[in-house]
Amino acid sequence: NAGVTQTPKFQVLKTGQSMTLQCAQDMNHNSMYWYRQDPGMGLRLIYYSASEGTTDKGEVPNGYNVSRLNKREFSLRLESAAPSQTSVYFCAMAAGPHHEQYFGPGTRLTVT
Amino acid sequence: AQSVTQPDIHITVSEGASLELRCNYSYGATPYLFWYVQSPGQGLQLLLKYFSGDTLVQGIKGFEAEFKRSQSSFNLRKPSVHWSDAAEYFCAVGSSGGSYIPTFGRGTSLIVHP
Numbered sequence: 211n212a213g214v215t216q217t218p219k220f221q222v223l224k225t226g227q228s229m230t231l232q233c234a235q236d237m238n239h240n241s242m243y244w245y246r247q248d249p250g251m252g253l254r255l256i257y258y259s260a261s262e263g264t265t266d267k268g269e270v271p272n273g274y275n276v277s278r279l280n281k282r283e284f285s286l287r288l289e290s291a292a293p294s295q296t297s298v299y300f301c302a303m304a305a306g307p308h309h310e311q312y313f314g315p316g317t318r319l320t321v322t
Numbered sequence: 323a324q325s326v327t328q329p330d331i332h333i334t335v336s337e338g339a340s341l342e343l344r345c346n347y348s349y350g351a352t353p354y355l356f357w358y359v360q361s362p363g364q365g366l367q368l369l370l371k372y373f374s375g376d377t378l379v380q381g382i383k384g385f386e387a388e389f390k391r392s393q394s395s396f397n398l399r400k401p402s403v404h405w406s407d408a409a410e411y412f413c414a415v416g417s418s419g420g421s422y423i424p425t426f427g428r429g430t431s432l433i434v435h436p
Contacts, residue, residue: 251428
């Protein structure tokens, strides 16, 4: 997972609380992504950012917001957490001419 | 729209046996194809990729995959599995232009018996 860091690694929230998941990359690449991973569902794209200052919705954006203030950082915010948002969240960046993805170690979020 | 199917949710093999994980994709042009591995509690790591040329590609950890256009497949193989290969494996397809959004399969969980 070299190159992409995520914080925190674990988080427990109560329904209605808010939090921001942080992601940073040190490889100066343009494209960054937020995914959630649920058992049997594979990876589902929440939001992505093709470059600094731009963001677009993915497959499952409802209940989330993102911010790409600079090239290095891409944060994911849950404004009012719900139990359905219990999941493992991965940040990734795309690198190289073929856009292979490099993933962070993940954040395991539980909403009670 | 592009899509990826991994037909096997779980695969069980004995250590030392050969392995083949199946992946079928749907994409209009020549795709970029990837296999990623996820060890428990970890993020995904790139195993190998195909983008053009030789249809048999080699990856890390002794894995290889073969692109078969006629079958829309990109199956992952390893001749002799080690206990440390137990993990979740994901196939992915991507495109070459515009906003790059890859599509991942749902994954295949590999169980290795001693």
